[in-house]
Amino acid sequence: MSISSEEAGSRPGLKPDLKGFLPDEMSEFLVSMGEPSYRGTQVFSWVHQKCAASFDEMTNLPVALRRKLAEVARITNLEVLSRRSGTEGTVKYLLGLGDGNSVEAVRMKYTYGMSACVSTQVGCKMACAFCASGAGGFVRNLSPGEIVDQVLKMNLDLSQAPQEQSRVARVGWVVLMGTGEPLDNYGASVKALRILNAREGLNLSFRRMTVSTCGLVPGIRRLAEEGIPVTLSISLHAPTDELRDEIMPINRRYPIPEVMEAASFYAGRTGRRVTFEYALIRDVNDGPAQARKLSELLRGMLAHVNLIPLNPVAEKGYQRPSRERVMRFFAILRQARIPVTIRRELGLDIDAACGQLRRRYCR
Numbered sequence: 248m249s250i251s252s253e254e255a256g257s258r259p260g261l262k263p264d265l266k267g268f269l270p271d272e273m274s275e276f277l278v279s280m281g282e283p284s285y286r287g288t289q290v291f292s293w294v295h296q297k298c299a300a301s302f303d304e305m306t307n308l309p310v311a312l313r314r315k316l317a318e319v320a321r322i323t324n325l326e327v328l329s330r331r332s333g334t335e336g337t338v339k340y341l342l343g344l345g346d347g348n349s350v351e352a353v354r355m356k357y358t359y360g361m362s363a364c365v366s367t368q369v370g371c372k373m374a375c376a377f378c379a380s381g382a383g384g385f386v387r388n389l390s391p392g393e394i395v396d397q398v399l400k401m402n403l404d405l406s407q408a409p410q411e412q413s414r415v416a417r418v419g420w421v422v423l424m425g426t427g428e429p430l431d432n433y434g435a436s437v438k439a440l441r442i443l444n445a446r447e448g449l450n451l452s453f454r455r456m457t458v459s460t461c462g463l464v465p466g467i468r469r470l471a472e473e474g475i476p477v478t479l480s481i482s483l484h485a486p487t488d489e490l491r492d493e494i495m496p497i498n499r500r501y502p503i504p505e506v507m508e509a510a511s512f513y514a515g516r517t518g519r520r521v522t523f524e525y526a527l528i529r530d531v532n533d534g535p536a537q538a539r540k541l542s543e544l545l546r547g548m549l550a551h552v553n554l555i556p557l558n559p560v561a562e563k564g565y566q567r568p569s570r571e572r573v574m575r576f577f578a579i580l581r582q583a584r585i586p587v588t589i590r591r592e593l594g595l596d597i598d599a600a601c602g603q604l605r606r607r608y609c610r
C-alpha cells in the first residue's frame with residue numbers, strides 16, 4: 248500500500264489529456280505546437296469554464312488549430328451512465344470512463360452552496376470492514392483529468408437545470424471522499440485540486456476542498472508540505488488500536504499514535520483544523536466508553552469530529568445505532584469540549600457515496 252507514483256493514472260499509448268493539464272502546461276503545450284501561449288488560456292477556459300468536451304466547440308480557435316489539436320491531444324469526457332436524485336438536492340452520478348470502468352460522484356446541496364464528493368480510484372486497496380468500495384478490490388487509479396471531470400460533469404448538469412440555475416449554478420466545494428484513497432493516488436489527486444483551483448478555470452479556493460484519508464501517514468505529512476491549505480479529514484472510526492486494527496486493516500501499518508502525530512503536524516504546518524470522521528457502528532464503536540476514549544485522544548488538538556451514523560452495506564452485517572445512542576456519543580464529546588457535529592445524512596435514499604451504486608450497477 249505504498250503511495251503511488253506521481254503520474255498515477257496516466258495510461259500508456261493515449262494522447263495527452265488536456266483536462267489533466269495545469270494552465271502553464273496547457274500554454275507550454277500550445278507553444279510547442281507553434282502557437283502563442285494565450286491559446287493555452289483559451290483552451291483551458293473552454294475545457295473548465297465552458298465544459299467543452301470536443302475541440303469543435305472551441306469556436307474562437309482557428310479551424311486548422313482545432314483539427315491539429317484533435318490529432319495530437321484528447322479531452323477526457325466521462326459519460327453519465329446513471330443519474331439519481333435523492334432528497335434535499337442530492338444527486339448521485341455513475342460516470343463511465345474511457346476504458347469501460349465506472350466511478351461514482353455525489354453532488355450535495357448545503358445552505359452555503361453546492362458540494363461535489365468525487366472518487367479518486369476505481370475500487371480501493373484499503374478494505375475497511377464496513378465499506379462497500381474496497382469489497383470489489385482495487386482496479387486502477389484515476390488520472391487528474393478523470394478526477395476533475397467529475398466536477399465538470401456536475402457543473403454541466405447544473406447549467407442545464409433551469410430551476411436550480413438562479414440559486415447555485417456551480418459546484419463551490421469539492422471533497423475527495425468518494426471511492427478510493429486519495430493519498431494512495433497522491434500525484435493525480437493533488438494535481439486535480441490544483442487544476443480546480445486555477446484562476447483560468449473554476450478558480451475554487453483550496454479552503455473549500457477536503458482530502459479524506461484512512462490515515463496514510465507519509466501522505467499526510469507530504470500533503471502538509473504541499474503548500475495548498477486544503478482541509479484534511481481523517482477517517483478514524485475507532486479510538487483504540489485494538490478496535491481500529493479490526494475494522495481498518497491500514498491501522499496495522501499506521502497505528503493511531505502515528506496518525507495523530509501526522510494530524511498534529513498537518514494542523515501545525517497549515518494552521519487548518521483537522522476533521523476526524525467517525526462512522527458510528529452499532530455495538531462496535533458506539534459505546535459511551537469509546538466516546539470517552541475518543542475525547543481523551545483528541546484533547547487539546549486543533550480538531551473537529553464528524554459523527555456519521557453508518558450507512559449499512561448489506562453484505563457486511565454492520566448496523567447503524569439508534570438515534571439515542573448517537574446522541575449519547577455526541578453528548579459525551581460535547582461535554583469534553585471536543586468540537587463535534589453529526590453529519591447530515593444525505594444520500595441514504597440513493598445508496599450514498601460508499602461504493603454502493605457502482606456495485607449495484609456492475610452486478
Ligand code: SAH
Pocket residue numbers: 373375377378379423424425426427428429459460461462480481482524526555556557558559560601
Ligand atoms: N479513502 C478515504 C476516502 C473515501 S471513503 C477515506 O478513508 O477517508 C469516504 C468516507 O466514507 C470515509 O470516512 C469512510 O470511512 C466512510 N465510509 C465508508 N463506508 C461507509 C459506510 N458504510 N457508512 C458510513 N461511512 C462510510
